[in-house]
Amino acid sequence: MNSVKTYTLFTEHDIYLFKEGKHYRLFEKFGAHSVEKSGIHGIYFSVWAPNAKKVSVVGNFNKWNSKDHILYPRWDESGIWEGFIEDLTWGTLYKYAIETAHGEILEKSDPYALSWEQNIQAASLVSTNWYEWNDQEWIENRWKKNTTEAPISVYELHLGSWKRRNNELHSFLNYRDIATELIPYIKNMGFTHVEFMPVMEYPYDPSWGYQITGFYAATSRFGSPQDLMFLIDELHKNNIGVILDWVPSHFPGDANGLHRFDGSCLYEHEDPRKGFHPDWKSYIFNYGRNEVKSFLISNAMFWLDRYHADGLRVDAVTSMLHLDYSRNEGEWEPNIFGGNVNLEAKTFLEEFNTAVYKEFGNSIITIAEESSDFPMLTKPVHDGGVGFGMKWMMGWMHDTLGYFKEDFGNRKYHHHKLTFASMYMYNENYMMPLSHDEVVHGKASLIYKMIGDEWQKFANLRTLYVYMYTHPGAKLLFMGDEFGQTSEWNFTKSLDWHLLDYPVHKGLQNLVKDLNYIYREESAFYENQFQKEGFEWIEADDLENSVYVYLRKGKRRDDVLMIVLNLLPEVIDYKIGVNAGTHWEVIFNSDDIKYAGSGVEPDVFKEQYEEYMRHPKSISLKLPPLAGVILRQTKDRKYKNHRNQFRK
Template sequence: MNSVKTYTLFTDHDVYLFKEGRHYKLYGKFGAHSVEKEGIKGVYFSVWAPNAKKVSVIGDFNNWNHKDHILFPRWDGSGIWEGFIDDLPWGTLYKYAVETARGDILEKSDPYAVSWEQNVQAASLVSTTWYEWSDREWMENRWKKNNLKAPISVYEVHLGSWVRDKEDPDRFLNYRDIAKKLVPYIKEMGFTHVELMPVMEYPYDPSWGYQITGFYAATSRFGSPQDLMFLIDRLHKNGIGVILDWVPSHFPGDANGLYRFDGSHLYEHEDPRKGFHPDWKSHIFNYGRNEVKSFLISNAMFWLDRYHADGLRVDAVTSMLHLDYSRNEGEWEPNIYGGNVNLEAKAFLQEFNTAVYKEFGEDIMTIAEESSDFPMLTKPVHDGGIGFGMKWMMGWMHDTLDYFKEDFSNRKFHHHKLTFASMYMYNENYMMPLSHDEVVHGKASLIYKMRGDEWQKFANLRTLYVYMYTHPGAKLLFMGDEFGQTNEWNFTQSLDWHLLEYPVHKGLQILVKELNHIYTSESAFYENQFDKSSFEWVEADDLENSVYVYLRKGKKRDDVLMIILNLAPKVLDYKIGVHTGTHWEVIFNSDDEKYSGSGVQPEILEEKYEEWRGYQKSIMVKLPPLAGIILRQNKDKKYKLHRIKHKR
């Protein structure tokens, strides 16, 4: 006898939107939901399996028997199976037993489950995302912190390896335990946002979370959905925004996951040229299928809605947009126009961005991890763009790291690796990433990418950070890079926090903290960061000295900062052209002893009213070795020239 009763949460309009690919809140319909039928409390189950002969709910409540609790197929041909089972408590383990057209029985976890078991079986749990939030003030005002005219400095974190239990290093800390350590640290360091590498459920630790099986489930390796919400809540109450990594590009072929969910290619594209990723041995979503689009856009909405996320960093966008990504000739099929753009993926990303920005406005941001020069990625959809808020500036990252690896005598031959970004930096809204991808797989940690002896390595890295923080665009730094982690990132263990006992590492951490403060307090660095009016080269071509000089400008005419980078290991007395009527003071020096620098103090040695390289007058500045300094245009109208130290 079937113990399932008829019940539905779907209206005809819900089904219509689902089939049209325009239902963006399916998490309120699909999955397991606590409901009451005729005065009896129980759980409503619903799942999409249009090619199944039969679907039943199996679990610890019925000894995993697929004959006892058979769901009912909807009459409308939607492929939705649903039903009500009474008297099931929270924490009940369950899966769907899906009988395929061939008669095979597949045991599948719930694609919409909000919690999964953390073991090989990985069953779904009857659970809830109810949580009593206390971040109302943040949510009402977060648009001030999340819009493109605000300073955005992101600390990228892998929760499993930021810190581990000291007494049991093999044990993950709970989200709540992490909150006690992570929240005050980020606040102290002055980062405006944290980006969490995927917290959705994933089976394989070495994937770092990028091979997701439970797209709606907070990974239970760190606790419950409410535990993750507690972490986000505490971050918000301390003025810190939360960006989540989101992976709509692919999924693994685990037997209990989305792959061949009802015995057919349901979520993945059936053509392996579009549906299989050769690098990651994973499966690619069918972006042309409306129900899959509804699944994915609802998933994005879910994390922004239920978990109060402030943004989504969308992983592997390049692989989504290019049919020939990581494929040789003959292994991919051109689109209808003969090109290599995946038109269905492009349309999906446009629809995703349109939907989430319509729902949340400037309260949130979407960020594309995209490594090609795909055009108009951050331009509005109505103008033909893809609609992202920002994209990672991968070209800047590669050119910058390549430059800093060069021997000092060779840098003049690579000088324009640091100026090239200015040729395109306003084509898109960019975030400059120094991410986890750059410190794994034999690439070396950031500190060991730097050229020279130990002192020179740290001096180089301090100057690189000055360059990043003063360059137009948002910032992103991976955990450990702020104090000069020497080992490559290892996801199986905690960061090497003991390094902070050494002055060079502690000094680097202090420098990053102060750069965050300067970046967030000096409006010239951020209020026009995506506008051409915010940047001016003063000296871009001094190859022989490896010196760069540029201005950053705010909205007010006198809100101007000058950045000088000396990327040679020697002290220089350096002449710089300035505008008439401007006077300057040094406000930051990366060579300061408190950062474990050599302690050479930059000075304005001389100021003359004589033309220099197109400017009406000039100043002579003493530059420390391998250092970045910041000068502020003095706003005191009574500034007197006798305050300037004249050259002896």
């Protein structure tokens, strides 16, 4: 006798929206929900498996027997199976036993489960994501933190390897322990946001979380859903935003996951030219299937709503948008117009951005990891764009790291690698990423990408950071880069925090801390960071000296900063053209002794009222070696040393 009772959470309108690809809160319907039927408490289960012959719930409550608890197919041909099982409660382990059209029995974990076991064939857990939040003030005001006119400095981290307990394998800190350690550090360092590499459930540690099986489940490696919510809550209470990596691009072929979910290509595209990723050996979502679009956009809504995420960084957008991504000629099929754009994926991304911004307004932000020159990614959908809030500036990253690898004698031949970004930096809303991808797989840590002896390496990296923080756009730095992690990132162990016992590493950390504060304090760095009015080159072509001079401008006419970069290891006296009536004071010097620099003082020592660099007046500045200097425009000649004002 079947022990499952009939029950439903779906209305006809729910089914209509689901089939149209317009249901964006499926997590309120699908999965396992605690309900009451005729005064009896139990769990309602529902799952989408349109090509199944039979679906039953198996678990530790019925000895994993597929004959006892058979779900009922809905009458409306939606492909949904559902039912109510009495007396089940939180913590029950379960899967769906799905009999395919060919008689094969597949045991699948629940795509909408809120918790999973932590093992390779993980079962789902009946769970809840109820949590009493205490971040109302942050939520009400976070639009001020995510606007394009606000400073956005992101610290990217992998929860499993930022810090570990005794640095042992799998000795992960709990989300709550991480909160205790992380929040004081972020506040002290001055970052405005953190970005967590994927926190969704994944079976394989070396995937770093990018091969997701439980799209609605916080990974149990670090605790419960409520533990993760506590971490986010505490970050918000301390005025720190939270961006989550989100992976709607692909999923692994694990037997308990989405692959061949009901024996058919249900979530993945059935054509392997569109449905299989040759690099990652994973499966690509079928973006043309409405029910899949509802699943994915609901998933985005889920993390923004239930977990109070302030933004989603969308992984691998380039692979989603291009039919020929990592494919040779003949291995992909052009779209109906003969091009290589995946039109279904583009439409999905437009609908995703439209939906989340409609729901949350500008209080959240979506960020595309996209490495091609795909047009109008961060332009509104109603203007023909894809609708993202920002895009990673991958071209800037490649050019910048390429330049800093060059020998000093060769830099003049590569001078314009550092100016080229100004040709396109206002085409999109850019975030400059020095991310985890740049410090793995034999690429070397950032400090060992730099040229020269130890002092020169650190001086180079300090100046690179000055260039990054003073360049238009939001900022992103991967954990460990702020203090000069010497080894490549290793996801199996903690960062090398002991390096901070050495002055050069502590000095670099002090520099990043001060750059975060100056970025947040000086409105000229962020008010117009996505507007052409916010930037002006003074000297972009001094190849022989490897010197760069540019201005950053705020909304007020007198809110102007000058940045001077000396990319050779020698002190020079440098003449710079400025406007009449302006005076300048040094407020930051990356060669300061507190940053483990040589201590050369870059004071302004001469003003001349003669035309220079197309300006009516000039100043002369002593430039420290391999250093970045920031000057503020002042109204009088009283030069005060403000270089320590940003230290808290």
